[in-house]
Amino acid sequence: xxxxxxxxxxxxxxxxxxxxxxxxxxxxxxxxxxxxxxxxxxxxxxxxxxxxxxxxxxxxxxxxxxxxxxxxxxxxxxxxxxxxxxxxxxxxxxxxxxxxxxxxxxxxxxxxxxxxxxxxxxxxxxxxxxxxxxxxxxxxxxxxxxxxxxxxxxxxxxxxxxxxxxxxxxxxxxxxxxxxxxxxxxxxxxxxxxxxxxxxxxxxxxxxxxxxxxxxxxxxxxxxxxxxxxxxxxxxxxxxxxxxxxxxxxxxxxxxxxxxxxxxxxxxxxxxxxxxxxxxxxxxxxxxxxxxxxxxxxxxxxxxxxxxxxxxxxxxxxxxxxxxxxxxxxxxxxxxxxxxxxxxxxxxxxxxxxxxxxxxxxxxxxxxxxxxxxxxxxxxxxxxxxxxxxxxxxxxxxxxxxxxxxxxxxxxxxxxxxxxxxxxxxxxxxxxxxxxxxxxxxxxxxxxxxxxxxxxxxxxxxxxxxxxxxxxxxxxxxxxxxxxxxxxxxxxxxxxxxxxxxxxxxxxxx
Amino acid sequence: xxxxxxxxxxxxxxxxxxxxxxxxxxxxxxxxxxxxxxxxxxxxxxxxxxxxxxxxxxxxxxxxxxxxxxxxxxxxxxxxxxxxxxxxxxxxxxxxxxxxxxxxxxxxxxxxxxxxxxxxxxxxxxxxxxxxxxxxxxxxxxxxxxxxxxxxxxxxxxxxxxxxxxxxxxxxxxxxxxxxxxxxxxxxxxxxxxxxxxxxxxxxxxxxxxxxxxxxxxxxxxx
Numbered sequence: 001x002x003x004x005x006x007x008x009x010x011x012x013x014x015x016x017x018x019x020x021x022x023x024x025x026x027x028x029x030x031x032x033x034x035x036x037x038x039x040x041x042x043x044x045x046x047x048x049x050x051x052x053x054x055x056x057x058x059x060x061x062x063x064x065x066x067x068x069x070x071x072x073x074x075x076x077x078x079x080x081x082x083x084x085x086x087x088x089x090x091x092x093x094x095x096x097x098x099x100x101x102x103x104x105x106x107x108x109x110x111x112x113x114x115x116x117x118x119x120x121x122x123x124x125x126x127x128x129x130x131x132x133x134x135x136x137x138x139x140x141x142x143x144x145x146x147x148x149x150x151x152x153x154x155x156x157x158x159x160x161x162x163x164x165x166x167x168x169x170x171x172x173x174x175x176x177x178x179x180x181x182x183x184x185x186x187x188x189x190x191x192x193x194x195x196x197x198x199x200x201x202x203x204x205x206x207x208x209x210x211x212x213x214x215x216x217x218x219x220x221x222x223x224x225x226x227x228x229x230x231x232x233x234x235x236x237x238x239x240x241x242x243x244x245x246x247x248x249x250x251x252x253x254x255x256x257x258x259x260x261x262x263x264x265x266x267x268x269x270x271x272x273x274x275x276x277x278x279x280x281x282x283x284x285x286x287x288x289x290x291x292x293x294x295x296x297x298x299x300x301x302x303x304x305x306x307x308x309x310x311x312x313x314x315x316x317x318x319x320x321x322x323x324x325x326x327x328x329x330x331x332x333x334x335x336x337x338x339x340x341x342x343x344x345x346x347x348x349x350x351x352x353x354x355x356x357x358x359x360x361x362x363x364x365x366x367x368x369x370x371x372x373x374x375x376x377x378x379x380x381x382x383x384x385x386x387x388x389x390x391x392x393x394x395x396x397x398x399x400x401x402x403x404x405x406x407x408x409x410x411x412x413x414x415x416x417x418x419x420x421x422x423x424x425x426x427x428x429x430x431x432x433x434x435x436x437x438x439x440x441x442x443x444x445x446x447x448x449x450x451x452x453x454x455x456x457x458x459x460x461x462x463x464x465x466x467x468x469x470x471x472x473x474x475x476x477x478x479x480x481x482x483x484x485x486x487x488x489x490x491x492x493x494x495x496x497x498x499x500x501x502x503x504x505x506x507x508x509x510x
Numbered sequence: 511x512x513x514x515x516x517x518x519x520x521x522x523x524x525x526x527x528x529x530x531x532x533x534x535x536x537x538x539x540x541x542x543x544x545x546x547x548x549x550x551x552x553x554x555x556x557x558x559x560x561x562x563x564x565x566x567x568x569x570x571x572x573x574x575x576x577x578x579x580x581x582x583x584x585x586x587x588x589x590x591x592x593x594x595x596x597x598x599x600x601x602x603x604x605x606x607x608x609x610x611x612x613x614x615x616x617x618x619x620x621x622x623x624x625x626x627x628x629x630x631x632x633x634x635x636x637x638x639x640x641x642x643x644x645x646x647x648x649x650x651x652x653x654x655x656x657x658x659x660x661x662x663x664x665x666x667x668x669x670x671x672x673x674x675x676x677x678x679x680x681x682x683x684x685x686x687x688x689x690x691x692x693x694x695x696x697x698x699x700x701x702x703x704x705x706x707x708x709x710x711x712x713x714x715x716x717x718x719x720x721x722x723x724x725x726x727x728x729x730x731x732x733x
Binding site: 126 | 660
């Protein structure tokens with residue numbers, strides 16, 4: 001009887017509804033969108049479902065902005081909502097909003113079902129929000145899975161295209177290997193430190209010689225490998241080109257940006273937070289991985305004619321740059337990584353929006369031939385693409401330049417000047433393939449007529465429909481993110497101050 | 511006594527795991543996996559984790575294995591041997607596996623894990639019991655618990671989306687719409703692209719024949 005009474009008195013944890021509100025908005029929104037999608041009315045499915053999804057994302061973004069500077073630890077230490085998790089969460093939310101706009105007239109939602117497609121998109125964003133705020137291994141792994149599983153399905157959601165299914169299957173298999181590796185690593189870290197909380201791990205590492213314990217280091221290595229799978233850091237990047245190429249282009253755009261933001265967010269939180277005292281052991285190894293990644297990504301991109309494959313290899317290279325900001329374990333490195341993740345949203349989204357437009361307008365798919373003569377025929381699409389390419393390469397007056405300078409500053413400051421040199425060399429190599437796209441758009445004007453011919457040959461009845469399908473919203477996304485690339489390249493201070501706020505979130509680094 | 515049980519169970523675990531990968535017949539592989547999981551449950555019992563042991567037997571050795579057996583029986587594995595990778599790949603796989611094994615042994619032996627030579631961490635009565643696990647799930651791990659429930663929902667939705675593919679594979683749309691640009695709004699309007707909902711995908715499975723699918727589309731054309 002006494003035992004029963006004692007059990008009855010157990011109280012649940014205190015719930016800070018305000019702090020949880022962005023997550024609740026996303027999860028509740030996902031269920032509502034799923035239910036709304038069950039209505040058979042075409043108007044509801046084609047218009048109301050994306051509209052409601054946008055509203056949910058706007059609500060989540062608004063609630064995140066409301067919680068800015070209100071750092072709090074939630075649900076008995078499971079989540080930590082601070083400026084770091086909020087800023088990277090906002091990056092994921094913005095990427096999802098762009099993805100919704102880009103998929104308005106895409107085939108994937110129609111084939112997979114609008115409600116299901118958008119609900120999965122919202123759940124993967126909520127997985128990112130959970131992952132970014134995770135404070136113990138259990139939350140980390142569940143957030144990781146909630147991020148991954150909807151993405152596997154979304155990659156394969158264009159069910160009638162072989163490439164899409166192949167992409168989904170490859171991502172599932174490789175992602176599961178990555179998840180298993182991560183889980184194994186987390187279990188070994190738990191075995192070595194006796195705690196699943198980040199704070200407990202940090203406390204265990206701060207005292208004694210545990211930081212060089214082989215069991216802990218094996219766990220750290222396996223955890224890093226699991227996270228590197230998600231960030232597509234070489235040599236765990238082989239899935240990236242195939243998955244990026246096969247997935248529906250709006251999903252590719254989303255996962256290129258948002259998955260990186262979430263994975264690097266937890267990389268920062270785990271390695272620069274909980275495992276900071278073991279940094280002398282894992283720092284040089286991650287530096288070697290970063291150098292390999294920069295070289296492999298940039299050299300791999302050189303020979304690609306498919307723009308999505310090219311951007312996939314480019315994203316591998318960019319992951320190498322950002323890993324540099326993680327491994328120096330300084331506040332400057334943290335800020336540089338967060339800043340780079342934010343501008344990566346702008347440049348990548350602009351590029352992918354143009355690819356979506358050209359995929360619909362030409363019969364070339366995402367081949368670089370679809371870009372030929374774009375400068376004279378469609379300047380509104382050519383300018384965002386040009387800005388995105390120049391920014392990814394790191395040309396001055398674009399946001400990418402500021403981001404790279406920031407990263408190089410952090411690397412030199414953190415004692416990894418050789419990695420900064422690798423970064424610069426990698427950027428030089430990258431000019432070759434980025435400028436190839438720019439050259440195709442602006443320097444070969446005569447090909448505009450030739451580019452139109454396949455459409456005519458394919459069937460004149462289809463041609464006007466195909467041209468119209470490109471849609472206003474795609475151009476708007478391209479123009480918006482392209483403009484942001486330029487604006488934050490010239491006036492970076494607002495974004496820099498946001499990154500500085502986010503950098504204050506972790507207390508163990510200087 | 512406990513060490514005898516440990517060694518019997520440990521041998522069962524290892525033999526089962528090796529059997530899964532070595533046996534050529536997928537059906538035997540599944541049975542070896544069952545043996546592996548049950549031995550693992552015995553190890554959990556030795557660690558006084560009764561709940562995990564019970565869950566292992568009920569969920570994995572029971573429910574999940576039944577699904578595996580169904581899949582194996584459905585796909586029929588015997589005509590196609592599972593092992594078909596080239597010799598180079600197998601050599602590399604063996605090398606990597608050996609490297610990982612060495613790494614893990616170094617980690618385990620060289621670690622500060624004291625339980626290898628002693629009796630391990632002290633055991634407090636009630637640790638790992640169902641009531642304590644339930645209590646933790648509703649207090650300290652409330653948030654992961656809720657996220658896990660949502661994860662199951664998402665996995666179910668994803669499975670339904672992918673399962674719906676079956677209906678579309680056999681019909682004439684597959685040839686007509688090989689790639690993405692060919693799907694136009696007009697075809698979405700006329701109902702050629704599958705626009706069904708979850709209930710429909712669950713209800714109308716494989717059995718719906720070509721003609722039935724055709725009439726259903728026509729009947730739905732009105733909206």
